[in-house]
Amino acid sequence: MDLVLIRHPRVAVDAGVCYGQTDVPLRDDAHGLASALSARMNALNVPACVDGWHASPLARCASIAQALGGVAHIDARLAEMNFGAWEGRAWDLIDRALIDAWADDIQHARPHGGESLAQFAQRVIAWFDETCGDRPAVHVVAHAGVVRVLAAHLLGIARESALQWPLEFGGIVWFRRVRDQWVVVRWNV
Structure with a gap:
């Protein structure tokens, strides 16, 4: 099985703002x-998407999934982490003691x-368990947090480690299950 994950492209939000589940627009045309x-x-020989794109309901992901063609399977479990009161605030304006506690x-x-x-x-892995069982390939447009959580889950590593991995806007991440193990085919290409 192949699991192809794409982080949404750059958004129209100032750098340094926590936007998590805030529905912000893409910076450019979907x-x-x-x-x-x-x-x-195509240049990377990523397996073709035959079952439609799975995507977060947030416009920055859903609009890309729809523009890529085919059926867009929108699922709230693929939304970015909810940062509560920090949503829409600049990271450097959030009380440092709160960030340290986190x-x-x-x-x-x-x-x-x-x-x-x-x-x-838990919600991202629930999506994975329900969706990715016996399909030959699953294609997803989601958020950096979703991609990193899935990477940690598939590779059996600590989530804290995967949270530090670089992942550019529009970055493609491709996993393949070989027998009973997941391997990284491409990361952040």
């Missing part, structure tokens, strides 16, 4: 971005009032 993504996937227990702390990393991972 159709042009989808065309460029298709060309990159970092001290990244799995379970919720100083923002939104989701903990454990809660977020």
